[in-house]
Amino acid sequence: MISELLLPQSMLITRLLASFLTSFAVVLLFGNRFICHLHKWQGLGQPIRENGPQSHLLTKKGTPTMGGLLLLSAIIVSSLLWCRLSNLFVWLCIAVILIYGATGFIDDYVKVKKQTPDAMTAKMKLILQFATALIVVTLISLYTPSASRFSLHVPYVDYCLNLWWFYIPFAMIVMTGSSNAVNLSDGLDGLASGLCISAFSAFVVVCAVVGQAGLSTEYGIFIPSCEEVSVVCAATVGACLGFLWFNSSPAKVFMGDTGSLALGALLGTCAIMTKQEILLVIIGLVFVVETLSVMIQVFWYKRTKRRVFLMAPIHHHFEQLGWKETMIVARFRIISIICAAIGLSAFLF
16 A cells, blocks of 8 residues: 555565564564453463473463464555555465464364364364365466466476466465464474564565566566565564564463464465475475474374374474473574575575
8 A cells, every 4th residue: 555655666675674664563562462452351371282292281371372363463454555455466365364364263262262272173174275275376377477377386497397277286285285384383482483484584585586577587487466475475574573572482472373374374375476386395394394294193103003203293202302492493493594595595596
């Protein structure tokens, strides 16, 4: 809105900075008041799984959840202020945030009201996630230039693979998988929000480059709508950084499924819009490892009744080994920053 009135198209860097600062400020300004309201409303806070790390039953019990409401609101407000609202991709990003956020909110709401760690079934979540992904991916494909519509960009070799109509189900899996990967990573104070800062920071650059016509020859792909998506990514970085102020150990609030499902879906959406789904695996490698650890654990236990990891996702495995929570989070963040740098180098050079 403001960008259309005040700033020319060329001032992308100014809008990126403004978007980042706006969402960061919104979270910081309203954070304490919002957490107080959550405490009054939720009472006992988020229920903690009894089959999880026993230390969590003592240290995290009573901490309110649904902090994702504030985080996502900051992203949407900043995006509406600094993005060009004539851009369809911006509205698709907002729709993804709202729908996946609402799915997570329902799950969190039931957990809090019934004081149970299990609310919506996995099947119900997946149906909602895949249905949304089908609509979003189809619209993205329709508004993507025909030369790149069903292509998959392969980093390092600078090659685009045409998947034809197989691309749509593939992209649906990417979006839904990314959503659940971030959700699985949200198990320690400041972990998911810290990892998202690295991943979305990388996609600020990716979206900006892919959306610049002057760079299309050098980097092999040009999707004009993606330039505005970089502003949404900048807003997400700012919101996650602001949320980390309250979510660092010991956390005053959890983002819950409300935040993690939406952030993961938005990250997958950015990868699909830029045709960088493989790059997402590199940039978000920590999310991938977290997800694989759960899949391996379930697969192996069902067949042998033995566990590969002491506990899954893998951040809990390190907790069981005696690592401090803050140490795990710090080291995972370091790895995520390295992965983001490697991903960007693969994209830019």
